[in-house]
Amino acid sequence: MTWISLAILALVFATSGIQRVTGSGFGLILSPFVVLLIGAHEGVMLANFLSIFAPIFIMWRTWRLIDWPRLAWILIPALAIMPPAAWVSVHAPEGALYVTVGSLVIFGIMVSLVIHRIRLTVDGPLTRTVTGAAVGAGTVLAAVGAPATAIYTVLSRWSIPVMIATVQPLWLVVSLVSFGSKWAIDAGQLPDLPWWAWLGSVGAIIGGMYAGEWVQRHMNEFALRRAVTVVALLGGVLALAMGIQALAG
Numbered sequence: 001m002t003w004i005s006l007a008i009l010a011l012v013f014a015t016s017g018i019q020r021v022t023g024s025g026f027g028l029i030l031s032p033f034v035v036l037l038i039g040a041h042e043g044v045m046l047a048n049f050l051s052i053f054a055p056i057f058i059m060w061r062t063w064r065l066i067d068w069p070r071l072a073w074i075l076i077p078a079l080a081i082m083p084p085a086a087w088v089s090v091h092a093p094e095g096a097l098y099v100t101v102g103s104l105v106i107f108g109i110m111v112s113l114v115i116h117r118i119r120l121t122v123d124g125p126l127t128r129t130v131t132g133a134a135v136g137a138g139t140v141l142a143a144v145g146a147p148a149t150a151i152y153t154v155l156s157r158w159s160i161p162v163m164i165a166t167v168q169p170l171w172l173v174v175s176l177v178s179f180g181s182k183w184a185i186d187a188g189q190l191p192d193l194p195w196w197a198w199l200g201s202v203g204a205i206i207g208g209m210y211a212g213e214w215v216q217r218h219m220n221e222f223a224l225r226r227a228v229t230v231v232a233l234l235g236g237v238l239a240l241a242m243g244i245q246a247l248a249g
Contacts, residue, residue, distance in 0.1 A: 004037050005197035012050060012204040013211070019054050020212025026054045026171070031143040032105050032239040040097035040243075042191040044089065045182060047143030051175035053202055055168035057209045065165035070158075073128035074149075078136030078174050085140035086181040090189065092141075095246030101142040102240025108147030109233050123156035135170065140178045145171070 011033050019026040027047050035043030059066075089097065134148035149170070153163050182189060 002194075005193055005200075007037060008034060008046070008193070008197060009200050009204045012201045013208040016054050016057075016205040016208030017212035017215060020058060020209045021216050027051050027139070027143040027175075028105060028108055028146045032101055032236050035098060035101050035239050036242065038191050038193075040094040040101065041090075041189045044097065044101065044141070044143045045179065045189050046191045046193075048139065048175050048179040048182070050201055050205065051139075051143060051171055052179065053205050054209075055171045055175075057206065058164070059168035059172065062161075062165035062168060065162050066169065067162050067166045070128065071166050071170060073125065074132040074135060074152075075170055075173060077129045077132035078139070078145075078170070079177060081133045081136040082140050082174065082177050083181055085137045086178065086185060089141050090182055090185045093247070095243045097141070098239050098243025098246060100243075101144065102236045102238070102243055104138055104142045104144040104147060105236030106233065106240065108144060108150065109236065111147055111151055120155065121157050127152065127155065136174060139174045140182070143175075143178075145174060 011030055015026050015030040018029055030050065031044060031047040034046050037043065038046065092100075131148050131152040135145040138148060139145040149163070149167055152158065153160070
């Protein structure tokens, strides 16, 4: 368990740095790898728990840019769908959750690679409601809500600085509700990690945020995004393969 805990700390450090640079991607990168390390149910729970803390360190710096009305439109449907999604997550076979995590990660990456070519502008109550529902379901089932906001950002032509600011309280609330609702249904899904791994994970988030700020000043953003895409895709493919193997077996 010691080497697994150390691997988790390294993953958390890296993904929090990515979150600081890009504004999202914490769950997208972290979820498939912690799922592979400690299992589907426990891995998603851990990713949900840590996703509560990651946005805080960005949100306090971007508070003035938050688009509160748009946040409400996305957050309310997300919260509405989360309780039934939590029940499904708790009772679903582990193989099915592996497949869900892997599929959502791969889908999110594929969308991010092609959606920037879309020239159509789509926004409004229905678009925001669907986005919120997708964020809520994706966060509960796989700790992956970023694909939905990425699609919405492109379709609505949402300002990137405002988007980055607005999704931080979104991730904070949906991760907190996801973790709490699943823990209330089945507390046994909480990962069995040593105390220092829990405390160290929060410390790794803080350290990763400062590292991310350094990267922003010294590394080409395009190169960073390409590296992130490759790593996330690898994790998604591995999780999908394990899920298919578990379901077939």
